[in-house]
Amino acid sequence: MIKLITIMSENLSDKQKLDIIKENIKAFEDFPKPGIIFRDIFSVLADPSLFKLLHEVLLSHVKEIQPPVEYICGVDSRGFIFGSILAVFLRVPFIPIRKKGKLPGPVDSITYELEYGQDTLEIQTNIIKEGGRVLIVDDLLATGGTLWAAAMLISNLKAEVVECLTIIELLDLKGRNKIPFPVYSLIQF
DSSP states (O other), X not given: OHHHHXXXXXXXXXXXXXXXXXXXXXXXXXXXXXTOEEEETHHHHTSHXXXXXXXXXXXXXXHTOSSOOSEEEEETTHHHHHHHHHHHHHTOOEEEEEETTOXXXXXXXXXXXXXXXXXXXXXXXXXXXXXXXXXXXXEEESSSHHHHHHHHHHHHTTOEEEEEEEEEEOGGGOGGGGOSSOXXXXXXX
């Protein structure tokens, strides 16, 4: 199947590629706690042909954003995988947004509510120019807290949040309703 997908990938539409990717995202019930269905993007990354399809769709979407983005911010930690790859291909800086205490130097931080408590995200200061066009990338949009916090960090730096891009969105949780910026998800459950 891997060789078949690789050979066929140039003949597939983005929708067909996403259908193949969605079929291969594993679901784990009752993880990390009872009642949760965990959608595991790592099952796609473990298959090079599927990862290639995902990369192609991501790049295709991001190239359509006009005017082009000037920075890509990846949210800790899976956003680093997708965001850094996009940044290399678009030849723009990749900026990590990390959990508290993981970045050296001066940082801006924001604490936000999760369904099970609080967390804090940070970004290094003076790394994005004022008015810079920023794409935020993460793997999953669930309740929206983490993506909201990342977007607020960028906004607080007086940069423009062009879009919040996620691979997977869990529609029942309505996380996009918390985010006052454009949200685009490739795959919905």
